[in-house]
Amino acid sequence: MLNWNTRENTRKNKSLMRKMVITTCIGLGFTLTTVYAEESIGTVYHVYVDGDHIGKVDDKEVVQHVIDQKVAEGEKEFKDFSLTVGEEIFYIPEKVFNPTFNNEVVSEKLNEELTVKANAVELKIADRSVGYFTDEESASNILETYISEYVDEDILEDAMLLEPDEENSDAEVLAFEAVSDSKEKEKLATGDSMVTDVDLSDPVTFVNEKVSPKEIYNADQGLTILEKGTLEQKVHTVKKGEVLGRIAGKYDLSTEKLLELNPKLKEDSILKPGQDINTTEYEPFVDVIIHEEKKVKEKVDYETEVIESEDMYKGEEKVKKEGKDGSKEVLYSIEKTNGKETGKTALDETITKEPVKEVIIKGTKVISRKGTGDMTWPAVGGYISSQLGERWGKTHKGIDIARPSSKDIRAADNGVVESAGYTNGGYGNKIVINHNNGMKTVYAHLDSIDVKVGQVVEKGSKIGVMGSTGNSTGTHLHFEVHKNGALKNPTDYVSK
Structure with missing residues (x-):
């Protein structure tokens, strides 16, 4: 039989043993738990397409494999393009216990949702898209070809450059720098010209985009679009007197094109003021401005x-x-x-x-239209070969002056030529001068006349040349004087 001390020692030993076993078990338990956790924690990747969650994969290569397959299929049809997928794909990694994922389902969804796109550069002028091109160099070359229709290529190469767009990191802006300096200007010779600056009417940018390969233009297509321009709607309001041809010319259109734009009009249509005429036409995407x-x-x-x-x-x-x-x-x-x-x-x-x-x-x-009242001899010398009066059974209404030293005939006084030309009745070439003082003088049988009706003549100025036209027996001047309508004897008013 154990004594009390022995029993107490035995109890203490058993208690100590229990503590040791528990401690050992707890320690062993922690060890086992730690080992289990390290084996069960894994990384999965949440896959997002354009912001939408489509599932989890255990490796990014699962997604990349689908992308590579899609691109490879696209390259069979579009060999000349740099292809990629059009959607934005990103991953969010996550470490979890007992990770779950489904690579197959994610791959199927990716196959359904992903589209093959080409890396391209969009050529934009102002806010208008000209089109998409394979790369920035292609887009730039097409624009340069268009500009070179108005600017020498050598000048353009020195002036044209691209600068980063501060507002869009995926874009570049076309700019021009000065192409001549002051020294070159000083050398300019007479007849020579020099381009000092090149500019475009609107800003031009090149933007990186992803588009369907079918939307990408080649060089010829891009140049055609740039040259053709965009369709602009214009209306012309007809003004009084305007006709179709004039309106067409104002807008650089042919009449046929104007009629095509206005089916209700015909070539012989009468236009009314205020009538609207459609002059829709293509305008250039951009104007090339050269200084x-x-x-x-x-x-x-x-x-x-x-x-x-x-x-x-x-x-x-x-x-x-x-x-x-x-x-x-x-x-x-x-x-x-x-x-x-x-x-x-x-x-x-x-x-x-x-x-x-x-x-x-x-x-x-100024020659006075009114005669002085003092007439001068109408010829240069000569003598009176026949007087005023009866002659050959008729009244001779004036005097005949013959054998002058010059055949020039002079105005007897200031006046206005009342008539000048050939007349019937025997006078031949005849001049009548109205002296606007009641007096008129007549000069007949002239060879030629140097004045015209309405002309103001001065006393003594030449009015014609003596001749023998009409009923005349020889070269002489027939000269008459009339006062207030009555025939007068010229010798009473003129003397040699």
């Missing part, structure tokens, strides 16, 4: 100085000194839009030859 400087030789017109003289009759003039044009060199700044001149400003000019002023003397002397 150039050109030095040319130009004529400097001479000035004319007029000196008035009372020694000459009004209407008469003579050149005292002949004028001569000068010359100058002019440097112009010229603006051209799509090859057409749209602006021109003179920057500098140098006179190379001074013009010579022309001096003209103009008469101011």
